[in-house]
Amino acid sequence: MDFLSSFFSICLLVIAGEPHPSLASRTGFFRHKYADVEPPPDGICASSVIVHGYKCQELQVTTKDGYILSLQRIPEGRNEVRDKGSKKQPVIIQHGVLVDGMTWLLNPPEQSLPLILADNGFDVWIANTRGTRYSRRHTSLDPSSPDFWNWSWDELVSYDLPAVFGYVFSQTGQKINYVGHSQGTLIALASFSVGNLVNQLKSAALLSPIAYLSHMNTALGVVAAKSFVGEITTLFGLTEFDPRGLPVNAFVKSLCAYPGVDCYDLLTALTGKNCCLNSSTVDLFLKNEPQPTSTKNMVHLAQTVRHGVLAKFNYERPDYNIMHYGEAFPPLYNLSNIPHDLPLFVSYGGRDALSDVLDVGNLLDALKFHDVDKLSVQFIKDYAHADYIMGVNAKDIVYNDVLAFFKHQFDA
Secondary structure (H helix, E strand, C coil): CCHHHHHHHHHHHCCCCCCCCCHHHCCCCCCCCCCCCCCCCCHHHHHHCHHHCCCCEEEEEECCCCEEEEEEEECCCCCCCCCCCCCCCEEEEECCCCCCHHHHHCCCHHHCHHHHHHHCCCEEEEECCCCCCCCCEECCCCCCCHHHHCCCHHHHHHHHHHHHHHHHHHHHCCCEEEEEEEHHHHHHHHHHHCCCCCCCEEEEEEEEECCCCCCCCCHHHHHHHHCCCCCCCCCCCCCEECCCCHHHHHHHHHHHCCCCCCCCCHHHHHHCCCCCECHHHHHHHHHHCCCCEEHHHHHHHHHHHHHCCCECCCCCCHHHHHHHHCCCCCCECCHHHCCCCCCEEEEEECCCCCCCHHHHHHHHHHCCCCCHHHEEEEEECCCCCCHHHHECCHHHHHHHHHHHHHHHHHHC
16 A cells, blocks of 8 residues: 555544545535534533533643643542542543544443443543644644644654653552553554553553554545545645645545545445444534544554554654654564563454454564463454444443453452
């Protein structure tokens, strides 16, 4: 898969959905009827947690490179009688690219992972990546400045995750459980491989894991591979990649106009055939997502596809790489360096067009020396990418296993 197809497969696919089948025949792909709806002014807690009877705190943490990140804490379950002498296990939940923490809270409480964890005795912390609607502040930069968007997932590894982990650890004094989806698994695996976070980490659950992307294949990716779209590494000079913005919207629409390409159901075309989504949840998704990221981040994800390895951002010119890394090629993230005794839970789906079965196989091969009793693997034949965060049966099929995994670490 060449660079252009890699880039546009990523920028379309990792969104984890433009799943409403009627959008293609309405007002556009990302500028739908909710495009101008403002985010809830009081934040995620007020709009999606407190309204269900849970306690929730809106917090913020500042990274070492100055980004001010939004963080929500759900300290206890809805009907919990708290034993103040007991220490609860903290769980950090990290979303994927082009969405934010709200994506975990679109279903009713009994189907939403953060609230399920809270009801089962965990101290839940929801992270929000830099650039998303509630994490668009910086100590000195403004989002209108190109410098604000000069980052890729390398910086999420180096700054965002350490800032969130450090804050949660300082507040709880407990080692931390982690749940990541999509890019949330990528940055976790990269972090673990270089020794970051592992001293503060108790265990990690990786849903739809993204590490290797060589086998990702979709109809839109094939069209993009055959399309001449010019130099897109800066996307018409834009440093912020906003799926709801007109340049991105226009490009997606042009791809879907190609003969033989059916974009009527974009979710199937982009992420695989999700089995278990509720239409009301999809409508709520469209009201809240997708979220911006940096164009540099999208390019870095595309490089992951093109090169077939997990590496730091490639500046393409050897002299630029030497300037940044001291060598002509960017350093690799070696997943075999992940501590072999780190408890990991990996769940992947048979219909996932993004976290492809063959690519997950490559990930598991990189973990082949992991302690057998520390690696749990779940394969769900009918699941695709969005089922893991919005599936109506995800509690029964996935989340109960995540709970059992975390509780096993507590008892061990």
